[in-house]
Amino acid sequence: MASMTADSALLSNYAMANASAINLGKRVFGVSVLPRTIGFNGRKFESFRTRAVMQVATPTIVEESKMEDHLGLNVVTETEVREKGFMGMRKTKLVCTVGPSCCSYEELEKLALGGMNVARLNMCHNTRDWHQDVIRKIKKLNHELGFCVSVMIDTEGSQIHVADHGAPYSVKAEDGSIWFFTTERFEGCRPFTVQASYEGFAEGIKEGDELVVDGGMATFEVIERIGNDLRCKCIDPGLLLPRAKLSFWRDGKLDWSDIEFGISEGVDFIAMSFVKDADAVLAKIESLESLHKLEEIVEASDGIMVARGDLGVEIPLEQIPTVQEEIIDLCRQLNKPVIVASQLLESMIEYPTPTRAEVADVSEAVRQYADALMLSGESAIGSFGEKALSVLCMASSRMELWSREENQRPSLPERKLGVSLPDQIAEQICNCAGRMANNLGVDAIFVYTKHGKMATLLSRNRPNPPIFAFTNEKSTQMALNLQWGVTPVLIELSDDMEANITRTTDLIKAKGMLKEGDAVLIISDVSRTCATPTVYQSLQVKVIS
Ligand SMILES: Nc1ncnc2c1ncn2[C@@H]1O[C@H](COP(=O)(O)OP(=O)(O)O)[C@@H](O)[C@H]1O
Ligand SMILES: C=C(OP(=O)(O)O)C(=O)O
Numbered sequence: 347m348a349s350m351t352a353d354s355a356l357l358s359n360y361a362m363a364n365a366s367a368i369n370l371g372k373r374v375f376g377v378s379v380l381p382r383t384i385g386f387n388g389r390k391f392e393s394f395r396t397r398a399v400m401q402v403a404t405p406t407i408v409e410e411s412k413m414e415d416h417l418g419l420n421v422v423t424e425t426e427v428r429e430k431g432f433m434g435m436r437k438t439k440l441v442c443t444v445g446p447s448c449c450s451y452e453e454l455e456k457l458a459l460g461g462m463n464v465a466r467l468n469m470c471h472n473t474r475d476w477h478q479d480v481i482r483k484i485k486k487l488n489h490e491l492g493f494c495v496s497v498m499i500d501t502e503g504s505q506i507h508v509a510d511h512g513a514p515y516s517v518k519a520e521d522g523s524i525w526f527f528t529t530e531r532f533e534g535c536r537p538f539t540v541q542a543s544y545e546g547f548a549e550g551i552k553e554g555d556e557l558v559v560d561g562g563m564a565t566f567e568v569i570e571r572i573g574n575d576l577r578c579k580c581i582d583p584g585l586l587l588p589r590a591k592l593s594f595w596r597d598g599k600l601d602w603s604d605i606e607f608g609i610s611e612g613v614d615f616i617a618m619s620f621v622k623d624a625d626a627v628l629a630k631i632e633s634l635e636s637l638h639k640l641e642e643i644v645e646a647s648d649g650i651m652v653a654r655g656d657l658g659v660e661i662p663l664e665q666i667p668t669v670q671e672e673i674i675d676l677c678r679q680l681n682k683p684v685i686v687a688s689q690l691l692e693s694m695i696e697y698p699t700p701t702r703a704e705v706a707d708v709s710e711a712v713r714q715y716a717d718a719l720m721l722s723g724e725s726a727i728g729s730f731g732e733k734a735l736s737v738l739c740m741a742s743s744r745m746e747l748w749s750r751e752e753n754q755r756p757s758l759p760e761r762k763l764g765v766s767l768p769d770q771i772a773e774q775i776c777n778c779a780g781r782m783a784n785n786l787g788v789d790a791i792f793v794y795t796k797h798g799k800m801a802t803l804l805s806r807n808r809p810n811p812p813i814f815a816f817t818n819e820k821s822t823q824m825a826l827n828l829q830w831g832v833t834p835v836l837i838e839l840s841d842d843m844e845a846n847i848t849r850t851t852d853l854i855k856a857k858g859m860l861k862e863g864d865a866v867l868i869i870s871d872v873s874r875t876c877a878t879p880t881v882y883q884s885l886q887v888k889v890i891s
């Protein structure tokens with residue numbers, strides 16, 4: 347986060363729970379370990395309750411917040427747990443690109459029922475009004491029918507093509523020369539005129555914005571907007587190739603108009619196309635430049651998309667599989683969610699069954715422990731979007747089970763993320779919790795978290811049982827939708843952690859999702875926001891009675 351600008355930090359608050367927002371900048375002053383013996387499913391084992399107490403302050407009057415008898419659990423998860431049990435829950439998250447094939451309320455509902463965790467809108471296509479309409483339908487579905495589908499917009503990036511300057515060869519743009527970028531269609535070539543391929547390319551563009559050709563081959567400043575067209579002055583001379591790519595910058599930043607639109611519509615994630623440096627929200631790795639600065643970009647982003655479509659144009663195809671695995675591993679180490687995207691089930695745009703090679707590719711991404719898989723044209727324009735989604739569900743559930751049984755994945759190499767001691771403690775608790783959950787064979791992990799940090803640290807360890815993340819922040823809930831194995835649950839949290847735990851386990855039990863004898867590993871990380879804050883991070887095993 348260190349290299350993020352104030353603006354992008356602000357954006358990430360909208361786009362994703364800012365993991366570093368949990369400020370535990372307090373000195374640890376006591377760690378108590380209380381062993382107790384509990385019986386569980388006929389087995390007996392020692393359970394330890396550790397509680398790292400962060401600077402226990404002078405006693406403060408705790409205001410009892412009233413908790414409603416309501417559990418903000420989504421309908422899809424509830425059904426899944428009832429049908430398959432905790433261990434049968436799918437861990438890999440699914441992203442669907444919404445397009446003409448699936449943009450009605452009913453079609454979106456079917457995708458939500460089919461397991462879509464995040465709906466992606468690619469701003470390269472269609473109009474702002476169309477996207478706005480889809481975003482509102484998804485929010486309505488969540489609100490009215492109890493789904494929990496996050497919305498991601500994917501910015502246009504450098505995706506606008508300069509259709510032609512007419513000549514089949516490159517043309518030099520001299521410093522200070524005035525050029526006209528138009529959507530008008532004409533034959534042949536006109537001097538100092540470039541045709542843009544996309545009607546709305548100048549939408550949201552203002553005077554003073556910069557138009558960058560092919561990631562910096564030449565740069566123009568917009569001096570006037572005339573209808574859909576732009577009059578620009580060359581401020582950095584260079585060559586214009588036929589069908590070069592254009593991108594817009596404002597105040598040195600890319601894609602402002604899409605981002606402003608996303609924020610005004612309250613989307614949960616913003617995926618930045620053609621990221622070149624470490625200043626992004628959810629960065630798409632799809633260029634050679636981004637690979638050169640991979641670690642820096644992953645550090646500074648809130649999440650990563652392996653955008654194999656464009657990446658396959660920039661690097662040799664045979665390098666994609668290893669690059670994908672490297673990116674996934676790095677993201678896990680640095681605790682950032684990662685999406686594998688493009689051509690997962692490409693043949694299903696036209697055919698009702700996937701190729702064997704496609705299923706193998708999907709399974710490999712799951713085996714590599716990607717947080718999420720993404721459908722593009724399969725859902726956006728294909729005739730079998732729902733079926734493609736069910737193929738992703740089945741293939742990922744199967745591979746997750748297999749990796750678990752084989753237990754063939756080495757554990758995460760030690761790599762310190764936190765700088766402060768409290769951050770390091772959170773990390774260690776979650777690393778231990780992951781191992782403990784597997785060794786004890788608990789049925790589920792419950793984590794109580796405001797900003798989601800502890801939930802992401804748990805997910806990073808890819809433990810066997812599902813992780814239920816209870817939060818009182820809507821933005822945290824929506825952000826955790828991308829995180830491997832995490833089911834985010836919105837609930838009121840009081841300052842009394844024991845009361846929170848009792849209340850939520852009772853509610854989950856009442857829903858028939860937990861039964862007597864089930865064991866749950868419980869991790870909490872909730873701070874009191876009193877004058878003298880007290881922070882508890884605790885780990886305990888609770889056997890449901
Ligand atoms: N909002 C939309 N409106 C119309 N068509 C869309 C939309 N989103 C996606 N598509 C179609 O689905 C295809 C696959 O989507 P995607 O992979 O996101 O885009 P692209 O192929 O441009 O990289 C696109 O080529 C486009 O034809
Ligand atoms: C996901 C990708 O980006 P887009 O669809 O926006 O080109 C990609 O290039 O793989």
Ligand SMILES: [K+]
Pocket residue numbers: 468469470500501502503505619
């Ligand atoms: K895009």
Ligand SMILES: [Mg+2]
Pocket residue numbers: 619632653655656
């Ligand atoms: Mg792309």
